Amino acid sequence: MNRIINNPDLVVEDAVRGYLKAHKDLVAPTDNPRVIRHHLAPQKGKVGVVTGGGSGHEPAFLGYVGDGMIDAVAIGEIFSSPSAKAFHDAFVAADGGRGVACLYGNYAGDNMNVKLAVKQAAAHGLTIKTVVANDDVPSAPKSEPQKRRGVAGEILMWKVGGARAAEGAELDEVIASAQKAIDSTRSIGVGLSACTIPAYGKPNFSIEDGMMEVGIGHHGEPGVKVMETRPAREMADLMLDHVLPDLPFESGDDLAVLVSGLGATPVMELYILYDRLSEVFAERGMKVRHPFIGNYFTSLEMMGVTLTIMRLDSELDRLVGAPARSVGLTKVAL
Amino acid sequence: MNRIINNPDLVVEDAVRGYLKAHKDLVAPTDNPRVIRHHLAPQKGKVGVVTGGGSGHEPAFLGYVGDGMIDAVAIGEIFSSPSAKAFHDAFVAADGGRGVACLYGNYAGDNMNVKLAVKQAAAHGLTIKTVVANDDVPSAPKSEPQKRRGVAGEILMWKVGGARAAEGAELDEVIASAQKAIDSTRSIGVGLSACTIPAYGKPNFSIEDGMMEVGIGHHGEPGVKVMETRPAREMADLMLDHVLPDLPFESGDDLAVLVSGLGATPVMELYILYDRLSEVFAERGMKVRHPFIGNYFTSLEMMGVTLTIMRLDSELDRLVGAPARSVGLTKVAL
Numbered sequence: 235m236n237r238i239i240n241n242p243d244l245v246v247e248d249a250v251r252g253y254l255k256a257h258k259d260l261v262a263p264t265d266n267p268r269v270i271r272h273h274l275a276p277q278k279g280k281v282g283v284v285t286g287g288g289s290g291h292e293p294a295f296l297g298y299v300g301d302g303m304i305d306a307v308a309i310g311e312i313f314s315s316p317s318a319k320a321f322h323d324a325f326v327a328a329d330g331g332r333g334v335a336c337l338y339g340n341y342a343g344d345n346m347n348v349k350l351a352v353k354q355a356a357a358h359g360l361t362i363k364t365v366v367a368n369d370d371v372p373s374a375p376k377s378e379p380q381k382r383r384g385v386a387g388e389i390l391m392w393k394v395g396g397a398r399a400a401e402g403a404e405l406d407e408v409i410a411s412a413q414k415a416i417d418s419t420r421s422i423g424v425g426l427s428a429c430t431i432p433a434y435g436k437p438n439f440s441i442e443d444g445m446m447e448v449g450i451g452h453h454g455e456p457g458v459k460v461m462e463t464r465p466a467r468e469m470a471d472l473m474l475d476h477v478l479p480d481l482p483f484e485s486g487d488d489l490a491v492l493v494s495g496l497g498a499t500p501v502m503e504l505y506i507l508y509d510r511l512s513e514v515f516a517e518r519g520m521k522v523r524h525p526f527i528g529n530y531f532t533s534l535e536m537m538g539v540t541l542t543i544m545r546l547d548s549e550l551d552r553l554v555g556a557p558a559r560s561v562g563l564t565k566v567a568l
Numbered sequence: 569m570n571r572i573i574n575n576p577d578l579v580v581e582d583a584v585r586g587y588l589k590a591h592k593d594l595v596a597p598t599d600n601p602r603v604i605r606h607h608l609a610p611q612k613g614k615v616g617v618v619t620g621g622g623s624g625h626e627p628a629f630l631g632y633v634g635d636g637m638i639d640a641v642a643i644g645e646i647f648s649s650p651s652a653k654a655f656h657d658a659f660v661a662a663d664g665g666r667g668v669a670c671l672y673g674n675y676a677g678d679n680m681n682v683k684l685a686v687k688q689a690a691a692h693g694l695t696i697k698t699v700v701a702n703d704d705v706p707s708a709p710k711s712e713p714q715k716r717r718g719v720a721g722e723i724l725m726w727k728v729g730g731a732r733a734a735e736g737a738e739l740d741e742v743i744a745s746a747q748k749a750i751d752s753t754r755s756i757g758v759g760l761s762a763c764t765i766p767a768y769g770k771p772n773f774s775i776e777d778g779m780m781e782v783g784i785g786h787h788g789e790p791g792v793k794v795m796e797t798r799p800a801r802e803m804a805d806l807m808l809d810h811v812l813p814d815l816p817f818e819s820g821d822d823l824a825v826l827v828s829g830l831g832a833t834p835v836m837e838l839y840i841l842y843d844r845l846s847e848v849f850a851e852r853g854m855k856v857r858h859p860f861i862g863n864y865f866t867s868l869e870m871m872g873v874t875l876t877i878m879r880l881d882s883e884l885d886r887l888v889g890a891p892a893r894s895v896g897l898t899k900v901a902l
Contacts, residue, residue, distance in 0.1 A: 252842040505585075535832045
């Protein structure tokens, strides 16, 4: 595995330092090296928006700190939750006196550390409320939503929560909008190859050539089925067959659709997939109002793709479409 | 090689169709399926800006059609020049009555086809002028600039030419600014793994594990040296040793710096590289005013990175920083 790294045990430190140097117009360091804040945070009178997660998913999570998005991010080791201390310090970095919305993904480590951090912050007089993303359909049955992982749907949750906070909403309103965002969102991933954490030096799971893992997680968590690869059109149909009936999405729905490569999949293949997805949406009477195609939430150099679909009401439509500026996602007012 | 494709011989058709469906707010089809135009092109009274090149480099080339950027793009097969007909039809799609600037890269096929297309367009009364990017330092000695390839420096050339045209400049002014842009720009690539064109089914070159190819081209063209991989800091120094003396870049220079992954390299590694690059710029008294870090110009799923540096004068600084909106690059006015 040929890599552009120095010490394999310090890839996060090195990358974060480079990130801070590259994006001074967006972000700034804090006293905690595992917390990055918006360069203007905390913004007095604005509800703070925080997220956090493991590294190796870039541009997630730190790439979504920006205008109309995230105010501070807690950064973990590769594929590992940030510490409770990092979440706590991110809350402090984001708190402008009107409370903080912590919008994160459903993983055991993150749940535990966020809980601890919220308790600690409360002891210091901060008000933190949380929304836990659980958009990944294959990770558990619909009857057990608390067992479902958060995946790329988090991006749309951050977009909605960040836009609502930027509008000047109260903490409870930001939380309500972010909760509605993730409740209206479903995702599925398909893995085509594994990836290697630099400090391990070899993949910690495997996908045979010619095979694909349907429902794979962002860290190689097992999916629901390993099967032979098939043409992109059939992959698209298979993904939709899992995702559409779950909410369920229905004729007449307005959608935001996010197709993210997992790292090594060529961008042109994401468009090949989208060509079919788009056809099916049209056939079923659904309208894609906000398409996002690119590498939004990766897993190092994994090959594969995730599909995320959000059903829009007028509020979500407005918030997803609101102006934003970050490394991972920029929306320009038209 | 696990891919998300339908027919390997139709990947460009399928991807372009998906692209057009995804980005209706930016682009529109033309009668030629290998030409995409800005959704408002041709814009009467504005100099048109055109580029073109092979597919497999996404978001280049089609991803740079947008506001303040490219008006029409000619699309080739994977790693192959667009046809003369496609360049011609892109000129027609972009021509708003004040002529067209064709800003493209120095490759035999593109040179031939652009030349033919310009002649044909002239016969129809269109005025086309060209700038040929040759920013790739390792591809030929400084004494033979006409032999140097165009690589990721093309993006900064498009940015400058597109912004100048958006300001309302005359064709000759757009050409002069774009020419200055590329004359002020130098690049180098380092390859860490090969890539596979779907229709071939196997790599057409190879890089052994543990080795890197310094000076590799965007299509696997041989570099100047194959050597063992080394830490990111040393890679950065090696790249700078080729690029900085060539212009030469000097203390006091203001820079635009573009670090692009070649497709499969994790984004965090680009920041690890940038951390050292940034350190050297500071040591040498150079100031990075516009950093671009990401997957701006790829080669399918090749691993590796390209470094592009532009010396800014006040005009280039203004034009690189001007607002723009495209899939590949968006600048927001601050």
